[in-house]
Amino acid sequence: MPDSANNLWLSTNKGLSYLNVLNDEFTHFTVEDGLQANEFNSHVALKAKDGRIIFGGVNGLTVVDPDVLAYKIQSPILQITAVKTDSLLNPYPYNEQGAMLMLKAGIHSFELELTAMNFSNPLVQNQI
Numbered sequence: 001m002p003d004s005a006n007n008l009w010l011s012t013n014k015g016l017s018y019l020n021v022l023n024d025e026f027t028h029f030t031v032e033d034g035l036q037a038n039e040f041n042s043h044v045a046l047k048a049k050d051g052r053i054i055f056g057g058v059n060g061l062t063v064v065d066p067d068v069l070a071y072k073i074q075s076p077i078l079q080i081t082a083v084k085t086d087s088l089l090n091p092y093p094y095n096e097q098g099a100m101l102m103l104k105a106g107i108h109s110f111e112l113e114l115t116a117m118n119f120s121n122p123l124v125q126n127q128i
Contacts, residue, residue: 001045001053003066011040011055016062036060082113 001009008019015030015038030038037059044056053064085107103110 001047003047003053004051005066007066009045009053009055009064009066011045011057013039016040016055016064018066036062076116079115079117080112081115082111084111084113085109 003009005021007021010017010019015028015033015035018027018029019025020027029035035057037057040055040057040062046054048054051065051067053066055062055064083101085101085103086109
């Protein structure tokens with residue numbers, strides 16, 4: 001289903017996909033992004049007069065507002081949540097701006113624990 005900018009929205013049996021035709025990039029959405037289910041029914045899509053696109057799935061409807069989505073897709077903020085060298089957990093103050101970790105000779109392992117923080121759910125406007 002094309003949106004008002006002629007980008008394509010595709011329902012699949014593994015979620016919804018969005019194709020940005022200007023840069024040929026796909027974005028894929030699943031239940032983790034707020035869909036009613038990952039499986040959608042074939043040929044069950046409707047473009048409303050206001051530009052929203054409605055997809056029929058196995059657990060109801062998913063309503064997408066492409067105009068809102070275009071402004072709200074953001075890369076998640078990457079946070080270091082732990083640092084480990086050999087057996088030392090958090091050997092430096094990673095939450096302080098400009099902090100540095102100097103590794104001493106003889107360190108055999110180095111681990112970073114990262115979390116990608118994103119609190120938005122721009123795809124789903126309404127579920128029925």
